[in-house]
Amino acid sequence: MGDFDLDCKKVRNICILAHVDHGKTTLADHLIAGCNGAVHPKQAGKLRFMDYLDEEQRRAITMKSSSIGLKFKDYDINLIDSPGHMDFCSEVSTAARLSDGALVLVDSVEGVHIQTHAVLRQAWVEKLTPCLVLNKIDRLIYELKLTPMEAYNRLLRIVHEVNNIVSGYKSEKYLSDVDSILAGPSGVDLGDDENPEFFEDDEEDTFQPQKGNVAFVCALDGWGFCVGEFAEFYAKKFGGNVTSFKKAFWGPRYFNSKTKMIVSKKAMGGGSNIRPMFVQFVLEPLWQVYQGALEPDGGKAMLEKVIKNFNLSVLPRELQHKDPKTALQAVFSRWLPLSNTILSMVVRCMPDPIDAQSFRISRLLPKREVVDQMAGSEVFARPEHVRRCVETCDSSPEALTVAFVSKIFAVPLNLIPARGPNDEIIDTSSEEESDECFLAFARIFSGVLTMGQKINVLSALYDPLNVETTQKHLQEAEVRSLYLMMGQGLKPVASVKTGNVVAIRGLGHHILKSATLSSTKDCWPFSSLMFQVSPMLKVAIEPSDPADMGALLKGLKLLNRADPFVEVTVSSRGEHILAAAGEVHIERCIKDLREIFAKVSLELSGFQIATSAGPLCDEPMWGLAFIVEAHIRPSEVQSNELENPQQSLDQYGMFTGQVMTVVKEACRAAVLQKRPRLVEAMYFCELNTPAEYLGTMYGVLGRRRVRVVKEEMQESSPLFTVHAYLPVSESFGFADELRNKTSGSSSALLVLSHWEALMEDPFFVPKTEEEIEEFGDGSSVPQNTARKLIDAVRRRKGLPVEEKVVQHATKQRTLARKV
Template structure:
């Protein structure tokens, strides 16, 4: 293959209509990197014989070791199509050149954030499915990501060779199997389409209903509107081989084809139009050999005909494998080579490596790169076509709306002219060694430069030798490249020596600099230009993720573009400018962009929203340097890691500990390796993984009062000075309400944000509760307005039923917690005390006060109280609210957040002898006392009921053979997981197992299950939420039966207590552990 030069690729960047930006998405080990290797071989970057072995785009050492992709990496490819056309009797050959910007994304669930960043930069996607494993967990994820980003996909059914060599399927069985996979993928896409249609129609109906209500109000009449659904054309969203958006392939063996390739072959042989053959070569169609007519199965009338896809396509593929791999029949191989007019070298025919012969034959007959790149060019859109479709969703505007300003016109038309505004999106920042940058790369000298350098060195040696005074030095004839005569050099010697001295000085300075400054990490922005042309030295605005054009001075900074790069895998080439529609790297953003952001030449540009992360970080560890004096290096390393990884989060605890949050165990290992070897370059001590828990309560019988004969959960406490008494009742929330609050945490946050924006309060105030979102948000959440949210919340309470306290409870909600957005409620139930509820406060458009009080609705009685300086409950609303937030943030079991608890404030009384005290002084003291008393009342009420721990859970998907099934079950059971479902996948020997596994028990799970099954089972772990461990951590045997079964010492392990004490020990809290637990037990150790 001829090597494609950088100049050819740069030349194509300005031809926007011939650019294709694509990414490869799939489940782990479905063949993404092998496919990309084959595409790279078409450009001469690697040898075609090494495709699938080099894993060129896996540039990290740990990627090569594990055999999985961990970071999305991009490369630009050149593709040329030769087209023939007839002009009269003369055949004219035309060629079209295309630039393919390819991004290879990871398939492992821990690196889903890399899939998000890759799909945002692209207009098309290649979705790979292993035909043996079928549709897997991450296949669903990447299909959803492509749908959300409005990326047009092509389906590649990969590893078809495994159907022949491993499953031993016949061509007919293989067609049925392939058809099922296509149907499964289409079913998934269909659900996304239906969900979008229902959402859009519901919004349209609500808008129509609101318009009708306004109209009825004006006309003083009543009418109703019904929710109806318009029919939508969904024919263009599905994968159908006859349309050319399905590719059948074996990336390892280097072949791929679409239906139209075989239609073109057989059109001439059968005398049938190619367009007709394309429609009948897939599906339930048969060819009548006598009449040359196409029949469907119902017209066969008992005849044993084969489907056309089997007869004309699959049987040919099967015949090649049978002749070369299975039976290795030399005669048949020679016949196939002759009939297909292939050129196979004699040494390949004689080779014992049958795979090499097979690859050589398929590379000529059905080359993979040609089939895939032709499909990319034919079926995936150019930036000019894609941007008017994709950008409305990114900018959150209606597709039907026309662009209203210069920026939107430039974005929608992909305008690359100098007059168009520059708008680019940086999806992630990635780190590279400074020495890998083109400007720092050692330059290779040309032949002329090498000869000149040699001439100067010879002159220097000649000058340094001792010569007699007055004698003219001469050059040796063999060393001269001018002629064979003696040449006086006294005239040019001084100039030459000066030049050489200057060169040697520069070289020595370079050496000194390189010794003083070891290779450092430089951050490059992985970017896509949507409008304009970006140039080196140009000044641009960096718009942060929170940027709003209405407040142009906030979250905005100015930068100068230092460098632009053409992405070529681990290599990069310098560029001076990049026109719209291209994917590129950009330098000079360090300190301005943390993870993602927007670049624009104008502040009027809308912020291109952040990417959707499918997996929130859940696993955290605390870090400290092995040498305490290197703490600054650790802090700097964490800063660099936080910028280089789009998913990792770096925190500093209140205790001063440095903590990182990662998506899973594999992600954690990669981050620690990067810290030690690249960013901090020091030895680091890592704590055991810190897993989040939640604390909750379960209902107890109301007929079991506590020791004071008071209803359980009701606590009355007074402040230390006895001036104030608080009565709180603790009640567990219904499970469906807790789930609803978890699912709509972003709705609560957005309502608060909207209110604060309306009051021109800085959005930084919301950062204190953003952490609460990250581990409780369920992806795909729909943001509701205030009234919709509270109406649905009341419906959830009504569904729970069984308790009168939930009737109209929504009207009295005071606050959510912890951090103002969690799944716990503070409810006002004080007699003769009314305050605006949370719903009314946040739905009101008047000038507000604080969250806990509203000075604009102070009644006359309150004004009189304030005037007389006599404190009332309104003075302490903030303290009550703060006490509730503190209690829900740190529970009594192990200082973990609460979940699913409702606190009713039943009474708040103030009893002060105003004649003998200083009221102003008492008011100040009481403010602090109320906070601590409210917190203590909430925690005490929690403990009076039946407390429980909630465990973070992983949803675990495993594919295993029948032989490995028992060992998989044993490992899951030993780690206290449970099987949800297991079913045999049709047409395969694999069982699909779905299980739930506690995160705290998951560390080392993947390694253990691979070891136990000899690599036959690979688990995928996805965080699924929290689940209650139904075991009281304070339970001890008390009844006669329990004492008889377990003994006084309770020999059975209390799992909840074990987890609770481990967390308490880690946090430095007291535990019930004793050095000697049972001193009366017999000593069994011998004295030495």
């Protein structure tokens, strides 16, 4: 396997996408445990193998996308686990670009959430083939106490809601209403819950269990199934057709036990006791197994019946274990093994690199518009030949090598293998600027990439038809080492064939965030990555010790290279500005600077800044226009000055510092005359909390100027879902306070929504009797919200603040004694 000589038809590149805490990393653990044995089955779901950073293990959330190669039957599967938190959405973009298919996870209890919309859109834009995985089925049994029929209706609703989202993307309706994307669809009217035939089969739906691209799983207990597995079993038992059973196991189909036929509800004669086949033959046995294993009064007869019917080899000591979960997992891991179910679905439903690249080529390398004179020329034909190599996934010996680097990531030098694929010693001590080695996370789209090969690094602005861009946007580099990524480890390889994912050493100094690699200069760069949000949260940072400024600058440079979403700039006042997606992302970046890239002590006194400063608090001005009219009276201009107008302007001091200062103050005065207002960034906030903590949660929201727009109780669940808008300036520490006040029972997800004007006048002075009674007599500046925000920002920036300060106060004394 060292040289990836396998046929591309036996390769699958997939990523796991989901909302935060919906079970991505737990699922990845079980897939790894079921394939290459890097994770013991008993540790799957607890080890979090793909979360290789200490911070990821501590917070129990994924922050960096990571890859691992799995061997399933005779297939090679490159699995990429991605974060679910919105602050790390850039990692989702990098994972999606290198993949051909996506496992979209949805929690069957929580349902579709805001990040589910985002990852479905990411998969749609990148032209990935998705499969739907409905996770945490066990919570419907022992947590919500749903009956099989109630659980079926809930699963039916989730599948149709996800299909509605994808249908909206297909029709491009999501472009017309941004708010509906953020808040999510209002849902589907199911009508009577006891009338499942409300839904008819729609061949246009993306996800259909009968097609085999929907899996029902419990990643924590390690089991899962597609309807095809039950269809094969019951087709053998009743002597029917497997295809007919597959179609019947989802939707309004019923089994007539007398005639042994699949019929409609009308043919069954109605009645409240009849159940759809999915409920009768799939969910009810699952419920009985859980009840038999977990309930105190539940007998073991159901477990023994399942073991006998499906010919399972379960040890008696596992069934008699004092922990009922052990018996349950022992039966399910042999009856419905999770890894076999998911990877079989991947092989069956997701395309190989050859089919995928022919479909995705319009996204990867869109056709370029050129002038008619170039359309038929050889200069234009050469890049088009490269494009065809990518489209056909050409792996012939004469094929051109084309690859795409989605991100650069840092690995400690001591984790880099000291020996190459042929057991040769590799020295990396003199190649890096720090204790970190930068590797390129890449996918080979054409040809073969070999160790020691010279390669062209193309930036996004490179144009093969324009010679002038060669020097600016093209560099030549050498591939020093190639590694197969194994989650927390690296395996050296000598070469990588088209259609595979690999880590490349030797390109760290030549790539900023992402790039296209090509063995020829006649190649168009791949299209840029699409990010769900922009890095809008900015902080100014500086070292505690000014002597560490050099180390900080070096660390910022390395961080900017390693993180695909970070923006590092220098303001006009000389401050070093770090822009990220949100508070958690900022914390991750500062931690990387302190412990990896800079290793200096930094001062997170972060405040929002911009390139220009307004008169209120030196923040960016927005929504304004200045009209400047220059006047020079002819009587004051001599004839020789008209011949040399630049000399005339210099003589009159039009561009001197004094005049620039006057113009600046004039502009600031003009803004103040037009009654300026503050404009603050707003987060869309999705909160989930139990009913007993609802009042406590509203108390936390009230202290942070939150505007609630929607509140609803999740069906068949004790959780309330609240949608609200939260000012970004009030978001620092919000998640921690919410968890502390609600004992960890409430969670919040924040995503940038819009910019909103604060309509309060910061210079308001009460004049009428009613205003004086409410705000005071006007002897001091009214402390409304806008004024408080301005004063707070000005104090942080060291700007003057209008306030009364008593310096020498004395208490009035009297000699009178009152009895």
